[in-house]
Amino acid sequence: MATTLMPMEEAVGSPPPGRQRRPFRHSRGLQGAIYATPTAIFVCLFFLIPVALVMQMSASDWGLIAGNKGWNFPDNFTKVVDHRHFWPSILFTFKYTLIVTVILIGLGLAMALIVQDTGRWRSFLRTSFLVPSALGLASASLLFWGLYSPQSGPLSPILKSLGLIDESISFLGTPNSALWSTVFLIVWRYAGFYMLILMVGLQRIPPDVYEAARIDGASRMQTFFRVTLPLLKSSIALSLILCVTGSLLAFDQFYILTKGGPDNSTITVVQLIYNQAFGGSQNLGTAAALSMIVLLILIVINALQFRMMRNADDN
Amino acid sequence: MKSTRIKRMTLRSSTRLVAVGLVATLLAACGGSDKTADPTSTPPSTPAPSSSAEVTPGPDTSAGTSEAQTSADPGSSSAAQSSSPAEAEQGVDDGTALTLWTRAPLEGQANLLVDAYNASHKNQVALTIVPNDDYVAKVGAAAGSNGLPDLFAADIVYVPNWTSQGLFADITDRIAGLPFADQIAKGHVDAGTFDNKKFVLPFVLDLSVLFYNKALYKEAGLDPEKAPTTMAEFADHARKVDALNKDGVSGTFFGGNCGGCLVFTWFPSLWASGDQVMNPEGTEALLAGENAKKLYSIYHDLYADGITGEGTKDETGATWVAPFQEGKVGVMPMPATLLKATTDAGIDVGVAPIPGIDGGGSTFVGGDGIGISRDSKVSDQAWNFLAWTMSEDAQVEVLAKNNNVVARADLANNKYAAADPRLVAINEVAGQGVTPMSKNFQAGFNASDSPWLELVRNAVFGDASSIDADNDGITDVLSE
Numbered sequence: 204m205a206t207t208l209m210p211m212e213e214a215v216g217s218p219p220p221g222r223q224r225r226p227f228r229h230s231r232g233l234q235g236a237i238y239a240t241p242t243a244i245f246v247c248l249f250f251l252i253p254v255a256l257v258m259q260m261s262a263s264d265w266g267l268i269a270g271n272k273g274w275n276f277p278d279n280f281t282k283v284v285d286h287r288h289f290w291p292s293i294l295f296t297f298k299y300t301l302i303v304t305v306i307l308i309g310l311g312l313a314m315a316l317i318v319q320d321t322g323r324w325r326s327f328l329r330t331s332f333l334v335p336s337a338l339g340l341a342s343a344s345l346l347f348w349g350l351y352s353p354q355s356g357p358l359s360p361i362l363k364s365l366g367l368i369d370e371s372i373s374f375l376g377t378p379n380s381a382l383w384s385t386v387f388l389i390v391w392r393y394a395g396f397y398m399l400i401l402m403v404g405l406q407r408i409p410p411d412v413y414e415a416a417r418i419d420g421a422s423r424m425q426t427f428f429r430v431t432l433p434l435l436k437s438s439i440a441l442s443l444i445l446c447v448t449g450s451l452l453a454f455d456q457f458y459i460l461t462k463g464g465p466d467n468s469t470i471t472v473v474q475l476i477y478n479q480a481f482g483g484s485q486n487l488g489t490a491a492a493l494s495m496i497v498l499l500i501l502i503v504i505n506a507l508q509f510r511m512m513r514n515a516d517d518n
Numbered sequence: 519m520k521s522t523r524i525k526r527m528t529l530r531s532s533t534r535l536v537a538v539g540l541v542a543t544l545l546a547a548c549g550g551s552d553k554t555a556d557p558t559s560t561p562p563s564t565p566a567p568s569s570s571a572e573v574t575p576g577p578d579t580s581a582g583t584s585e586a587q588t589s590a591d592p593g594s595s596s597a598a599q600s601s602s603p604a605e606a607e608q609g610v611d612d613g614t615a616l617t618l619w620t621r622a623p624l625e626g627q628a629n630l631l632v633d634a635y636n637a638s639h640k641n642q643v644a645l646t647i648v649p650n651d652d653y654v655a656k657v658g659a660a661a662g663s664n665g666l667p668d669l670f671a672a673d674i675v676y677v678p679n680w681t682s683q684g685l686f687a688d689i690t691d692r693i694a695g696l697p698f699a700d701q702i703a704k705g706h707v708d709a710g711t712f713d714n715k716k717f718v719l720p721f722v723l724d725l726s727v728l729f730y731n732k733a734l735y736k737e738a739g740l741d742p743e744k745a746p747t748t749m750a751e752f753a754d755h756a757r758k759v760d761a762l763n764k765d766g767v768s769g770t771f772f773g774g775n776c777g778g779c780l781v782f783t784w785f786p787s788l789w790a791s792g793d794q795v796m797n798p799e800g801t802e803a804l805l806a807g808e809n810a811k812k813l814y815s816i817y818h819d820l821y822a823d824g825i826t827g828e829g830t831k832d833e834t835g836a837t838w839v840a841p842f843q844e845g846k847v848g849v850m851p852m853p854a855t856l857l858k859a860t861t862d863a864g865i866d867v868g869v870a871p872i873p874g875i876d877g878g879g880s881t882f883v884g885g886d887g888i889g890i891s892r893d894s895k896v897s898d899q900a901w902n903f904l905a906w907t908m909s910e911d912a913q914v915e916v917l918a919k920n921n922n923v924v925a926r927a928d929l930a931n932n933k934y935a936a937a938d939p940r941l942v943a944i945n946e947v948a949g950q951g952v953t954p955m956s957k958n959f960q961a962g963f964n965a966s967d968s969p970w971l972e973l974v975r976n977a978v979f980g981d982a983s984s985i986d987a988d989n990d991g992i993t994d995v996l997s998e
Contacts, residue, residue: 266683267654267655267658267662268657268658268661268679268680268683268685269683270661270662288967352829352837353828353829353832354827354828354829354837354840354841355837355840371828373829373831373832375832376831376832461834462775462834462966463966463967464775464834464966464971465775465831465832465975466972466975467967467972470967478965478966478967480655481654481655481658482960482961482965482966482967483958483960483961483962483964483965483967483968483995484961485654485658485960
């Protein structure tokens with residue numbers, strides 16, 4: 204007995220073939236638009252409109268109190284580039300970024316390796332390293348401001364009582380000591396965070412790879428440089444992007460600890476933006492011009508980092 | 519095919535660029551500052567800008583000026599006019615809720631005044647204390663959104679700038695209606711006068727005076743009733759106290775990294791020596807003269823010889839008065855508003871005018887002025903508060919009673935001042951004081967990156983070779 208199967212569409216009385224796919228495509232397109240709408244609104248409200256406003260400010264004579272007095276492009280840009288603290292602040296920010304990035308990534312990786320291997324102390328160490336990250340940066344900066352205080356801070360007396368120093372140390376009194384005291388705070392605050400990122404990367408490396416390396420007779424150093432580091436590239440790249448961008452935008456810690464001093468030696472570009480907007484000048488126009496310059500620098504640096512990360516992935 | 523590929527690549531690049539920008543912005547947002555409390559409980563009270571004006575409590579010849587109140591200028595929106603003569607003088611007390619902003623350094627005095635007013639009036643003032651470093655930003659943001667409070671005080675440094683930008687309502691006629699208008703501290707009223715209209719009254723006067731620790735003076739063999747009368751004597755007294763070699767005690771102290779503190783406490787020495795710190799227009803610095811160089815040299819030697827307290831060089835103004843209030847400093851210039859707090863802390867304090875190089879005495883008449891904001895919808899009620907702060911009740915029974923300087927010359931010799939010779943000394947020195955003013959005073963002197971701070975640090979902690987060049991640097995900023 205021959206049986207003929209009727210196509211399902213015909214069985215349910217579907218529309219003619221020519222009109223079958225269009226509603227589907229439309230519905231998918233609509234669905235996509237609906238999914239994308241919240242993000243688009245978010246980007247529009249919190250990125251595009253503010254950036255457009257900052258662009259307008261950067262090309263306008265816009266005082267903090269006086270408000271917008273009309274276009275003056277490119278006066279704000281020339282004024283800010285000619286500012287006596289512009290180039291020193293750019294150089295200082297890059298110097299600080301370099302120091303902090305090298306230390307944080309290196310120390311974070313070392314700590315990740317330690318907590319990866321250590322047996323019964325593992326949980327204790329992980330928690331200990333991570334606890335400072337739970338403290339807000341402003342709070343941590345205030346804490347260290349108190350610790351460094353030459354009048355009431357306990358660090359100098361402790362070091363004296365241990366016989367490590369004869370005279371009190373001025374932790375924030377010279378350009379170098381102010382820089383390194385701030386670096387110490389940042390390393391204390393963020394090393395655990397970068398340890399966490401790198402530790403997750405380490406855990407993603409399959410044990411089989413290490414087993415194979417061991418069978419092939421690789422030493423610990425060879426295993427680290429030929430297996431661990433290459434397979435950690437994406438985690439390291441992520442850490443680099445976060446660390447470099449965060450350091451280039453450093454503000455809180457310097458604002459609280461040094462206010463850009465001593466002798467204007469620790470003014471970062473964001474501190475300079477703040478000073479332009481709310482300090483003596485009270486000029487939102489020059490502050491916005493400097494913000495645009497910083498944004499461009501960040502875009503270029505991040506684009507380079509993304510490219511490096513992609514190349515690493517391709518390889 | 520090729521063009522499709524190019525389009526895709528272009529689209530991909532654009533997407534990446536936007537992504538990079540977005541990441542940068544988000545990280546920038548994440549890296550932004552938390553709103554941070556000032557680590558200091560007593561930031562420096564710093565003074566003001568515009569033409570040098572002697573603050574001699576005396577008749578204010580312009581006080582009676584009456585201006586038409588019909589200008590469309592927001593600053594002239596004359597908060598101003600009331601329906602009856604009594605209301606014009608007293609304002610309206612009908613149970614309205616008023617908002618008032620002031621900055622942290624004058625929190626004590628503001629609380630005293632607001633509490634006393636609220637206890638005796640139907641109107642109720644809600645006081646907001648703003649950290650010193652955030653005050654300009656907060657007022658600026660509020661001004662931009664027309665959200666200023668009914669009343670707000672301002673460091674006298676900012677008053678000329680803010681009045682010229684129309685943040686305050688014109689109260690010329692209201693001030694003129696006060697029976698004691700010509701007795702109100704002229705320096706503050708002048709600072710709040712723009713285009714012949716008055717916008718501001720004194721809220722709290724803060725003078726810089728020399729404080730010395732009588733107990734340490736006795737121990738050092740100095741006469742505790744004899745304050746230094748020249749800068750050489752000041753240095754000598756500081757050295758003698760320091761020579762006690764008591765743990766943690768130093769001869770003197772100053773905010774070596776605080777432009778505002780240095781302006782407040784060092785300028786009077788120059789005025790007392792007959793010098794000016796700026797030209798009358800406030801566009802040229804005069805801080806490289808012979809007396810100025812002698813002044814820097816005295817402090818340079820005190821620092822170099824270890825007579826200044828630990829942390830002097832680093833002090834950003836956050837805790838610059840703390841060592842004296844802890845009884846660890848022999849002699850130093852400080853804000854007169856701290857007399858009560860220091861006395862309450864158990865320190866036996868002597869006060870005197872800040873001496874000049876070879877004698878004389880002067881003070882920086884600083885503090886805060888207060889006005890009705892251009893955005894206030896209840897200006898008659900706000901005036902009720904302002905008028906009350908000028909009354910004898912407020913000046914004597916609130917301010918003077920708590921060891922503060924009064925803002926009316928006719929009340930200077932009040933019963934509380936008479937009972938405390940230190941207050942008499944402070945009130946007397948007010949008549950010798952100056953409120954220097956310049957449009958760019960903040961940028962030139964008070965800001966953390968000001969050229970004035972560079973000058974002082976180079977001269978006091980380095981050598982004196984760059985004083986002239988640094989003075990030119992200040993002029994560059996003042997004349998912008």
